[in-house]
Amino acid sequence: MEEKVYQVSGMTCASCALTVEKIAGQQEGVQEAQVNLATEKLTIRTNTDFESAALEEAVSGVGYQLEVQEGGWSIEQHQIDDEQKEAHLENQKREVIWTSILAVPLLYIAMGSMMGLPLPNWLSEPATFVLVQLLLTTGVLWLGRGFYQRGFRNLFKGHPNMDSLIAIGTGAAYLYSIYGSWQVLQGQLHFAHHLYFESAATIVFFIFLGKYLEARAKHQTSRALQGLSQLAPQEAMLVKEDRVEVVATKDLQVGDRVRVVPGESFPVDGEIISGESYVDESMMTGESVPVHKQVGEEVWAGSLNQTGSVDYRVTKVGAETMLSQIIQLVEAAQAKKAPIAALADRIALYFVPTVLIAAVLASLAWYFIGGASLEFALSIFIAVLVIACPCALGLATPTAMMVATGRGAEKGILLKSGPALESLANVETVLLDKTGTVTAGKMTLTDMKVWTQESDESILVQLASVESRSEHPIAQALVQAAEEANLDLLPVEDFKAQVGRGVEAKIDNQLIQVGTLRYLEEEGVSLPEDLDLLSWEKMGKTSLLMARDGQFVAALAVADPVKETSAQAIRDLKELGLNLVLLTGDKEETARAIANQVGIEEVVSQVLPQDKAAQVENYQAKGQSVAMVGDGINDAPALVQAEVGVAMGTGTDIAMDAADLVLLQGDLVSLVDAIRLSRSTLRIIKENLFWAFIYNVIGIPIAMGLLYLFGGPLLNPMLAGLAMSLSSVSVVLNALRLRFK
Structure with missing residues (x-):
C-alpha cells in the first residue's frame, strides 16, 4: 500500500475538508483518505488500481484543486512552502486593509445619523446617500468576490460550505438593499432607513479580518517546523584537494568532504574525519548541554558547531538526513486525525445544510407566523447564516495537534500520529525495557x-x-x-x-x-x-x-549502570498516576536490583524476546491501556502490540520504525514530558470542541430570534459576522497555549 500527499487549495471551512475527504475516499483504489484543514493537505493510502488523475478531476469537480507532492521531500521545498504561506498571509492583510478603507466610511454613513454623528451636507440628499453606500458596498463585495464564486459554485454542486452561507446571507442583504435604493430613487424615501448595505459590507470585512487573524494564528502553530526547516544552512564549504569552495547544500553528495567552522551549522549528516569540537544538538534532542564530538563520531544537519573547526564526510543528504526525517515525521503526524475528531467531523458534514434550512425556516416563521416585516425576516435570515461556524469545529483538533507535535519536536519528542498522542494521554500502565531504557545499555x-x-x-x-x-x-x-x-x-x-x-x-x-x-x-x-x-x-x-x-x-x-535521570523520571511517572513495570530478559536478582535503584515495584524478569509482546497482551487483557518503552530489535513486536510504542532515539532503527513515539534524547525524562504534553493537548482539544459546540448551540438560536421572542435583544447581522470570525480565532489561540507547555 502506498501513501500519497496532496496540497488542497480552495478549502475555507470544515465542510470543505470533509467534502474533499468524502470524494477522495470514494475513488477507485483509495483505501483511506484524510484531510487536515489546518495544514490544508489530503493524505491517502492507495493500492495498485489507483489513478491520481481521476482523483484530481473528481475533487476539481466539486470546486477544489489538488497538487500532488512528488519528487521527494526536501528542506528546500519546505522553505519554499513557508515563503508561499508568508506571501498568502501578506495578501490577506492587504485584503483586510482595503476592505476596511471601504467598510468603515460606509458604516459611519449608514449608522452615524442614528448615533447623532454629523454627516457632510452633500450626503443629505437621499439619492446621494444611497448611491454612495451602494458604491462602497459594491467595492467591498468585489474584494470578497471569492466568497461568492466558491460559495455559489459549491452550493450548485450540492456541497454547500461556509462560503455558501456567507454568499447567500450577504448576497440577500445586498440585493434587498439595491431594491431599497431603487425605491428611494423612485421617491419612496422611507426605504433609505431600511437598507442593509452596511451589514453586507461589514460582515465581509469581519470575515476577512477573522480569516487573517486565523491564518496568522495558524501560521504560529507551525513555527516549530519553520524553525527546524531553517536550521540547516543553504550553503556549505566543500573541501577539494587543494582548495575550499562554497556550494549549495542541495548539491552535496554522499562521500563529499565538508568543513564547518565555529558558529556555523552542519549542512547535512556525516562523520567527523578531522578535528574536534563541542556541538549543540538541542534542536534534535532537546538537551541543552553541548556534546563533545571527535573523529569517527556522527554529526547531524542543523546542529551548531561551537568551538573547533572540523572536517566531516557526508553520509546522508536531502530527505535522508535526520533533520529532514524529523520534519517529515512531524508533518505526517499532523496529517493523521486523532479519534476525538470523529464526532466533530460527523457534525460538520451536515452542519451547513442544517443551518441553511434553519435560516429559511426561522425567517419564514417570523414573516408568516410572527407577522414581522420583510426587513425583520431578512435580518433573521442573514444573522443565522453568518453566525454559524463549522470552522471552529474543524480547527479544534488539528490546530492543537500541530502545536503539540511541533512543540514535541523542539524537545526531541517525535509523535508519529494523532491517535498515538491521544492514546498516550490515556495510558495507565507503562512497561519499561531495562537495557538501554532504564539503564545506559552499555557495560x-x-x-x-x-x-x-x-x-x-x-x-x-x-x-x-x-x-x-x-x-x-x-x-x-x-x-x-x-x-x-x-x-x-x-x-x-x-x-x-x-x-x-x-x-x-x-x-x-x-x-x-x-x-x-x-x-x-x-x-x-x-x-x-x-x-x-x-x-x-x-x-x-x-x-x-x-x-x-x-x-x-x-x-x-x-x-549496565542506571541512567542518571531514570530515578527522577520514574518518580515523575508515578506522580502522573501510572503503573510502572520493569520488563527484562535478565535474571530476577539483576532485574530486582535495578528496579530497587529507580523505585519500580513490579518486575517481570527472564522474558524471552519473542514473549515481550505476550506480556503486553497480559496487561491489556486486564483492561489496561499500555505503553511499551524499548530500544532494541527484540522490543519491536511489543512496541507494535501496545496502545503506544515508545522507542529510545539511541536504539535501533527497527525499534524506532515500529514505535508510535520516538524520544531522540534516549531519556525517560522525555517520556514524562511527552505524557504531560499529550494530556495538555487532549485537554485543550476537548476545550476547543466544547466551546465550538457551545458557540453554535447558543449562537444560532439567538440569531433565530429566541431572545427577542421573550423580550430580549435581536442579534444584529454585523455582530453575528464578527462573532463567527472570532470563534475560529479563539480556537486557534487556545491551541497556541501548548507552545508554552
Missing part, C-alpha cells in the same frame, strides 16, 4: 579489588589487553575503562575464548585467565577466603575473576 567497569601489591592500573592494562581480542560486551567495558584511563594495551599471544566461561592469553609468557568463578575453580585456581561476590550480585552487577599463572590476582565487577 561499564564499576568495581575492582586487587589481591597483590600491584596497582589497579597495571592489573587493568593486563585485563584489557587480553579482553581486547574479544567482542563480548563485558570485554569491551574493560577495554573502554583502559582507554578512559589513557593506558596503552600490551601485546598478547595464544588468545583463546571459552564461551560462557572466560578467556585466556599470554602476556610476556605469563598465562592470564579471566572469567567466571566456576571457570577459575575448574582451572584449579585457589580462591581467597575473603572473596565476596554476593554483595556485587545483589546490586545487579556481573563479577569476573583474574588469575595469572594459576594464582588468583583480582576480582572485578561490571554493570
